[in-house]
Amino acid sequence: MERTRYLSEEWAAIAGAKLRAELDPQKMNKASASMSNIYERCSDGVDRFIFIECSDGELARFEVGSGEPPKAEFRIHGDYDTFAMITRGELGSQKALMTGRLKLKGNMAKALRLSSLADRINKVLAGIPTDY
Amino acid sequence: MPYDLRPDSPYWIDNRARVRGLQEAMAREGIDVYLASRPRTMSFIMDAFCPWRSYLVVPPKGDPVFFTFVVDAVRVADETWLPEDNVRAYAPMGGQDQVSAVSCFVLEELGLSKGRVGYEDGMSTWTPEGYLSRYEYEAFRAALPGFDFVNSHELVDAMSVIKDAGTIARFREASRQVDEGHKAVREAISNGGWKGLTETVIGGIGALAMRRAGSVSEWNFAGLNEISSGRRTALGACTPPTTRPLAAGEPLMVDLHSMHRLALGDHSHNYLIGPATKAQRRHADNFVELVRTVLGAWKAGSTPSGLAEAMFERAEALGCSDFVVPGCEHGIGLFGDEWRIGSAADSPLPYWTDPDHAYAPGEMVICAMQYASPADGIGFRYENPIVIGERGVEPLSKYPLGIEEV
Known part of the structure; x- marks a missing residue:
């Protein structure tokens, strides 16, 4: 697989296909939820987002874009560099949240039940050869 | 144990009627949102045991939303009459500390930007009365700058005198x-x-x-x-x-x-x-x-x-x-x-x-x-x-x- 630039159109196409192929609805606990990761201070000065929506454990919608993301049950804000470190496996998402480098909006009680699912999504995305 | 009471139970309490009663009292007093922190208010409204520091946000209409320490939120959700999504957790995470979680709910989910917040303050002979601490008060005031804060615990106290x-x-x-x-x-x-x-x-x-x-x-x-x-x-x-x-x-x-x-x-x-x-x-x-x-x-x-x-x-x-x-x-x-x-x-x-x-x-x-x-x-x-x-x-x-x- 050729390397693509993080959050580019090519990267988004690969990520969407890979998530649809590799996420097992059973392992996703047939969960229905939506989440926006909002990447602040990207290198070109633009804020970008990844929007993920699962329905009954299957990927229903995956979008990468700039500006205001679609309305989601959970919104995670943070610097581009922080998200990049998480995707490269250099920083745990829990630690990023617990140190305030990422900020979560949404029902924390439900987020806890879904945290392992978010980890599975991150693992899939981490398998894409990426330039940051 | 999971909430299991029905109206024909001798132990039934009409909790939604209590909420409506509080909302009517809020309207009379010009309170736009009630921010409860005392265990007695949690028991009275949640009908569940809430031992950790908790906050109950009562909007002008509809069901309240409850916030408690993350370790206990799932259990409370299991035991209260409130819908599961109305039981939230706060945690030591960015955007999820108690002040951020509660104020974000007021500003973004309730869509309020100004008004009067009823809160609970006073003094007590026993330690765990649960009034809002000065630190919490200052932090909430800073997070909700368009709001006036009004001590309003009497609204709940007056409702709880006569027992049903x-x-x-x-x-x-x-x-x-x-x-x-x-x-x-x-x-x-x-x-x-x-x-x-x-x-x-x-x-x-x-x-x-x-x-x-x-x-x-x-x-x-x-x-x-x-x-x-x-x-x-x-x-x-x-x-x-x-x-x-x-x-x-x-x-x-x-x-x-x-x-x-x-x-x-x-x-x-x-x-x-x-x-x-x-x-x-x-x-x-x-x-x-x-x-x-x-x-x-x-x-x-x-x-x-x-x-x-x-x-x-x-x-x-x-x-x-x-x-x-x-x-x-x-x-x-x-x-x-x-x-x-x-x-x-x-x-x-x-x-x-x-x-x-x-x-x-x-x-x-x-x-x-x-x-x-x-x-x-x-x-x-x-x-x-x-x-x-x-x-x-x-x-x-x-x-x-x-x-x-x-």
Whole structure:
């Protein structure tokens, strides 16, 4: 697989296909939820987002874009560099949240039940050869 | 256990009606959103046990949203009547600390940007009242800059004075559980069984029996079951049990606490461990007579000061007024509501019970009386939840009043 630039159109196409192929609805606990990761201070000065929506454990919608993301049950804000470190496996998402480098909006009680699912999504995305 | 009450249950409380009642009171007072922090408010609205620092946000319309420490949110969601999504957690994470989570809900989910926030402030004789701390107050004010903050706990307090049928039924069951505890203690100490027992063990015997009868907690902040013996019975109205062994010729005070669906059992019974002296017997008989006097005088329209006068008048006649501790009651409600009589705090001394408060039908208090003769090393306590009626009161613990020699 050729390397693509993080959050580019090519990267988004690969990520969407890979998530649809590799996420097992059973392992996703047939969960229905939506989440926006909002990447602040990207290198070109633009804020970008990844929007993920699962329905009954299957990927229903995956979008990468700039500006205001679609309305989601959970919104995670943070610097581009922080998200990049998480995707490269250099920083745990829990630690990023617990140190305030990422900020979560949404029902924390439900987020806890879904945290392992978010980890599975991150693992899939981490398998894409990426330039940051 | 999961919330399972239906309207045909004797323990049913119409929690949504309570919320609507609070929202009507908010509208009358011009409160746009109510931010509760006291355990008594959590119990009253959530109908669930909420021991960790929690916040309840009551909007002008619709169901409230509850925030608690992340370790306990899932359990509370399982046990409250509120929909699961209305139970939220706060946690040490960016955007999820308590102030961020609550203020984000107010600003973004409720869509409010200005108005009046009702919050809970005051002072209390007991530690865990749960008023908003100064730090929390300042932090919420900073996070909600368009809002005026108004102390509004009276809205909840006024609603919780008169108990509904479901609440009284819960208290009745909690008192039945306490009575089972007292039966077990009596059996344990009778016929010389007291030998080798300590105050703490007596508390444990009562606790086990109450748990077997269905109680879920000894709830009391002053040492769970309060047990004292010997000279400790004369040390006042707070007696966390110690490892002191029971001894012949001494008084024993057994104050047991149970909890049933957040309603609190609280009955204190007294013994003389034989052989009792004539002076001890006289003190005991005086105290029982004083309790009978007060219970007999209590009815709707009575006041705390009027009952105290009746108690002291009888004590003068009995020649024991030097040993009577002032006061005949303390407030009671669902868990967290255990001290001040829950009416408007407009008494001469703010945040103390109004001595001229006129009890109303359907009101509940703990009849709480204390007698102490430090010189004789003897004291007694009577506590019993009572429901106040037009012509008298119903003591909910049915354990026979008396001080027997064992």
